[in-house]
Amino acid sequence: MTVHLNTAGAGLMPSSVVEALCGYVAEEAAGGSYEAEQRYAPVLEGEVYRILAQVLDAPEDDLALFDSATRAYCSVIGNLPLTAADTVWVTPYEYAGNLILLHGMRRRLGLRIEVVPLLPDGNVDLDWMAAHIHDGVALVSLPHVPSGCGVINPVEEIGKILAPWRCFYAVDACQSVGQVPLSVAAIGCDLLTGAGRKFLRGVRGTGFAAVSPRLRSAVRLPFFDLQVADMVADDAFEVSTDTARRFEFAERNNAAVLGLNAALHHHASRTDDRASGALREAVRGAIEEIPGTRLIDPGTRHAQIVTFLHDRVTPEQVRTGLRARGINVWIAQGSHTPLYMRAQQVEFAVRVSPHYYNTDADIEAFAVALRATLN
Numbered sequence: 001m002t003v004h005l006n007t008a009g010a011g012l013m014p015s016s017v018v019e020a021l022c023g024y025v026a027e028e029a030a031g032g033s034y035e036a037e038q039r040y041a042p043v044l045e046g047e048v049y050r051i052l053a054q055v056l057d058a059p060e061d062d063l064a065l066f067d068s069a070t071r072a073y074c075s076v077i078g079n080l081p082l083t084a085a086d087t088v089w090v091t092p093y094e095y096a097g098n099l100i101l102l103h104g105m106r107r108r109l110g111l112r113i114e115v116v117p118l119l120p121d122g123n124v125d126l127d128w129m130a131a132h133i134h135d136g137v138a139l140v141s142l143p144h145v146p147s148g149c150g151v152i153n154p155v156e157e158i159g160k161i162l163a164p165w166r167c168f169y170a171v172d173a174c175q176s177v178g179q180v181p182l183s184v185a186a187i188g189c190d191l192l193t194g195a196g197r198k199f200l201r202g203v204r205g206t207g208f209a210a211v212s213p214r215l216r217s218a219v220r221l222p223f224f225d226l227q228v229a230d231m232v233a234d235d236a237f238e239v240s241t242d243t244a245r246r247f248e249f250a251e252r253n254n255a256a257v258l259g260l261n262a263a264l265h266h267h268a269s270r271t272d273d274r275a276s277g278a279l280r281e282a283v284r285g286a287i288e289e290i291p292g293t294r295l296i297d298p299g300t301r302h303a304q305i306v307t308f309l310h311d312r313v314t315p316e317q318v319r320t321g322l323r324a325r326g327i328n329v330w331i332a333q334g335s336h337t338p339l340y341m342r343a344q345q346v347e348f349a350v351r352v353s354p355h356y357y358n359t360d361a362d363i364e365a366f367a368v369a370l371r372a373t374l375n
């Protein structure tokens with residue numbers, strides 16, 4: 001039996017997700033893919049957006065589905081008409097994919113990118129934000145929980161600081177949705193992006209965005225696909241909707257969307273204590289008791305992502321040693337959270353990310369395997 005402690009990579013799909021995914025593919029194979037799509041239209045065009053709206057606490061019209069969180073972020077932010085007069089704020093926790101997009105825009109458009117400082121304890125400096133925000137800031141972007149460590153950023157408090165200002169506010173919820181309670185309405189963000197495959201336990205190749213009407217009307221899309229646009233004359237087209245569906249393309253992996261729908265329902269009907277940090281503390285304790293380990297653990301509020309190094313054994317050796325003992329962990333690449341990890345001089349670290357399906361026995365097995373690997 002494998003103990004899966006790599007939900008920050010991809011979570012284990014519940015059986016309802018596997019059944020939705022495989023059942024749909026089987027129907028496509030038996031009776032035709034377009035015909036299956038027609039049969040499932042109420043789910044593909046309606047239900048999946050309704051349940052996503054419920055899970056994110058966002059209006060249905062604001063939601064769009066993508067094939068990754070990065071695609072969601074790039075499809076919206078990449079089409080914002082920013083100029084050399086604009087400043088973008090990121091934090092040291094920003095995800096590398098988002099940074100690559102923003103720095104590409106900086107090169108093309110001449111905008112400025114500023115990094116919001118952290119306090120010595122690793123929390124984002126909210127006083128600095130409140131004191132320095134000005135109307136030249138066009139976009140503030142930060143992850144709710146970063147890729148490389150478990151800090152939970154105070155996205156609601158930041159939303160309150162930014163609310164009176166002109167800037168758009170983008171929250172990358174890729175690592176938080178499904179493990180940290182979140183509400184787009186309470187955060188007050190213009191954009192929230194996420195992936196289906198991690199703590200929501202959905203399918204690979206699924207992502208989504210909640211895009212506010214204010215942000216939708218600012219974005220200049222170069223193209224609208226045929227689910228929302230029509231050629232109404234030989235040289236003219238019309239777009240039929242103002243909803244966020246205009247960010248989507250017409251062709252998509254319907255089996256994956258049905259799997260996402262099942263994962264969202266599964267998540268919405270969970271009755272366990274979503275805010276529990278017990279697993280994280282148990283993982284942390286198992287690591288800390290071994291001499292030579294160093295946790296990368298900034299901030300005061302933490303999700304179930306624990307990252308660490310050992311002074312003698314490399315992260316890759318730890319991963320391999322644990323895998324041989326039936327435990328899945330992953331490598332946090334410093335280059336994926338480059339600003340923070342570079343400052344900590346971390347190139348690679350071991351990332352352990354339990355989820356509610358892990359038991360105390362799983363964490364005990366991890367502790368035993370880790371001791372054996374590091375001794």
Ligand SMILES: Cc1ncc(COP(=O)(O)O)c(C=O)c1O
Nearest residue numbers: 068069070095143146147174195
């Ligand atoms: C914080 C964060 N943002 C964005 C992403 C990108 O997600 P995707 O691979 O679905 O594009 C990841 C992926 O691990 C992530 O950890």
